[in-house]
Amino acid sequence: MEGAAEPGNLAGVRHIILVLSGKGGVGKSTVSTELALALRHAGKKVGILDVDLCGPSIPRMLGAQGRAVHQCDRGWAPVFLDREQSISLMSVGFLLEKPDEAVVWRGPKKNALIKQFVSDVAWGELDYLVVDTPPGTSDEHMAAIEALRPYQPLGALVVTTPQAVSVGDVRRELTFCRKTGLRVMGVVENMSGFTCPHCAECTSVFSRGGGEELAQLAGVPFLGSVPLDPALMRSLEEGHDFIQEFPGSPAFAALTSIAQKILDATPACLP
Amino acid sequence: MEEVPHDCPGADSAQAGRGASCQGCPNQRLCASGAGATPDPAIEEIKEKMKTVKHKILVLSGKGGVGKSTFSAHLARGLAEDENTQIALLDIDICGPSIPKIMGLEGEQVHQSGSGWSPVYVEDNLGVMSVGFLLSSPDDAVIWRGPKKNGMIKQFLRDVDWGEVDYLIVDTPPGTSDEHLSVVQYLAAAHIDGAVIITTPQEVSLQDVRKEINFCRKVKLPIIGVVENMSGFICPKCKKESQIFPPTTGGAELMCQDLEVPLLGRVPLDPLIGIQEFCNLHQSKEENLISS
Numbered sequence: 055m056e057g058a059a060e061p062g063n064l065a066g067v068r069h070i071i072l073v074l075s076g077k078g079g080v081g082k083s084t085v086s087t088e089l090a091l092a093l094r095h096a097g098k099k100v101g102i103l104d105v106d107l108c109g110p111s112i113p114r115m116l117g118a119q120g121r122a123v124h125q126c127d128r129g130w131a132p133v134f135l136d137r138e139q140s141i142s143l144m145s146v147g148f149l150l151e152k153p154d155e156a157v158v159w160r161g162p163k164k165n166a167l168i169k170q171f172v173s174d175v176a177w178g179e180l181d182y183l184v185v186d187t188p189p190g191t192s193d194e195h196m197a198a199i200e201a202l203r204p205y206q207p208l209g210a211l212v213v214t215t216p217q218a219v220s221v222g223d224v225r226r227e228l229t230f231c232r233k234t235g236l237r238v239m240g241v242v243e244n245m246s247g248f249t250c251p252h253c254a255e256c257t258s259v260f261s262r263g264g265g266e267e268l269a270q271l272a273g274v275p276f277l278g279s280v281p282l283d284p285a286l287m288r289s290l291e292e293g294h295d296f297i298q299e300f301p302g303s304p305a306f307a308a309l310t311s312i313a314q315k316i317l318d319a320t321p322a323c324l325p
Numbered sequence: 326m327e328e329v330p331h332d333c334p335g336a337d338s339a340q341a342g343r344g345a346s347c348q349g350c351p352n353q354r355l356c357a358s359g360a361g362a363t364p365d366p367a368i369e370e371i372k373e374k375m376k377t378v379k380h381k382i383l384v385l386s387g388k389g390g391v392g393k394s395t396f397s398a399h400l401a402r403g404l405a406e407d408e409n410t411q412i413a414l415l416d417i418d419i420c421g422p423s424i425p426k427i428m429g430l431e432g433e434q435v436h437q438s439g440s441g442w443s444p445v446y447v448e449d450n451l452g453v454m455s456v457g458f459l460l461s462s463p464d465d466a467v468i469w470r471g472p473k474k475n476g477m478i479k480q481f482l483r484d485v486d487w488g489e490v491d492y493l494i495v496d497t498p499p500g501t502s503d504e505h506l507s508v509v510q511y512l513a514a515a516h517i518d519g520a521v522i523i524t525t526p527q528e529v530s531l532q533d534v535r536k537e538i539n540f541c542r543k544v545k546l547p548i549i550g551v552v553e554n555m556s557g558f559i560c561p562k563c564k565k566e567s568q569i570f571p572p573t574t575g576g577a578e579l580m581c582q583d584l585e586v587p588l589l590g591r592v593p594l595d596p597l598i599g600i601q602e603f604c605n606l607h608q609s610k611e612e613n614l615i616s617s
Contacts (some may be wrong), residue, residue, distance in 0.1 A: 076420070076466075077389070077390065078388070078391075078421070079388060079391055083529075107387060108387070108500035108533070108536070109387060109499065109500065109536070111529050111533075114529060115531060116529065153532065154536055154538075155533040156387075156501045156536035156537065156543065158543065158544075159502065159506075160502065160503050161470045161471030161502075161503055162471070183588055187387040188497065188499070188500065189421060189498070189499055191420045191466050192419075192474065193502075193503075194502075200482060222423065222463060223423065224463065225463055225464050226421070226466040226467070226538070228464070229464050230468055233466065233468065234468075235460070248567075250560040250565070251561060252567070253562050255560055256561065256562065257561060259558065259596055282569050284567070284571060286368035288573065290529060291527055291528050291529065291573040292573065293576070294418060303606055304526070
């Protein structure tokens, strides 16, 4: 990689946040999506880069399945989700001919596409670029960090669920962040308990305490616990804007609080 | 870190080393020599090694966090309840090896013997292998690119002294990438009985699982069936059922109908993990395996 960053397509992007886990299925894409929506509701211009090539979940979560990607003079135009163009998205999901087509690629080919996603998507002016990643500490993560490093990402949001088996993987992800010099902005604990809609009893479906323990262990901020929330689940399934539609829902408070912490932790822009 | 050309055709493609985008790539000469295209001698070695393994089952998903490792561990334990059956559980999730923790084997180490690596035995008839046993600390991250992960999987299949085994269960990471291609390629000559695919009821899982089913068909891996995990939650207090992960698009049942694959069963979300459910599920799994 060349030393100084060429301005290129990320020149207008003020802050880059990676959402990582190490563990699969903890809610990285959910947190990426809801964080982007919350930041947008706070008046920010947001882009989401989905580098999960095998399991690209974000298009569906934002109701954007089947949208086409167009070329423009600066490369690929991201898919805009609204008329105001305040939220945009790039995902391999848009490049597949059929939605059920499997992307069966080995590392080098995945790396090449991720580099293209970083350098060849015409993001334009953005306050935040949220980068959703697949589980693990492998090709995609290394490629994304290498490609984004010259643009000095703000840091990483690390997502876990409360159980030991997640915390175990996420500890390794924290090591990965340390080794690659990526600052950890904080830990988010997802799927933190379920309140029975019939009797209001709260059950720790996936055990408890892992997120806070992890944050303490790693010496990073604990940003909050997001409970299991069927309204959130449905919004994601149906591609709705949860932040707009369910302000009274259990997960809303946690997600908006996390977004606020990110806003508070963002340094003021240099002129 | 190596620079890979934007349009790398892939080391095993016909264009390897010859394509326009190969110019300047450090691996160009190697690829052009056809080294990537010759069959790996390890495939025959693994075929020999696997002669003592009667049945091989892959547990796949495509989606992360649906319960592949949980299911693999419980299937292994369930099958091992018969003391006369020898079970092997191989964890090829190199970045996120969960099996040691789930099996209560954290901190165990692997030993070398004259006949190869010895698996860690949790019971006399249940041996386990995972990269987790090779790491010295729970914070150690395995930050490897594809080729190195493939090398590890090759070693697990070729160099572990499994002995006489009735069932080898292979737990995989999420996705359809290096690990999955490698395990299918390395076991190509040794015959895999089939794959059990795990999902949860939501569309966000099913959309990845459909890809996994297509992957299996592409690589001609027989599909034993699909298990729907986290299927409903019974409140421990009022005993009423809720759908935490709602099957908004018909769940695994509809997907299995559409894609013509068997639905092997549904497992509910239970904070204690319903042992009874798993025992019943294991029974039906055994029957399916024996008949396949």
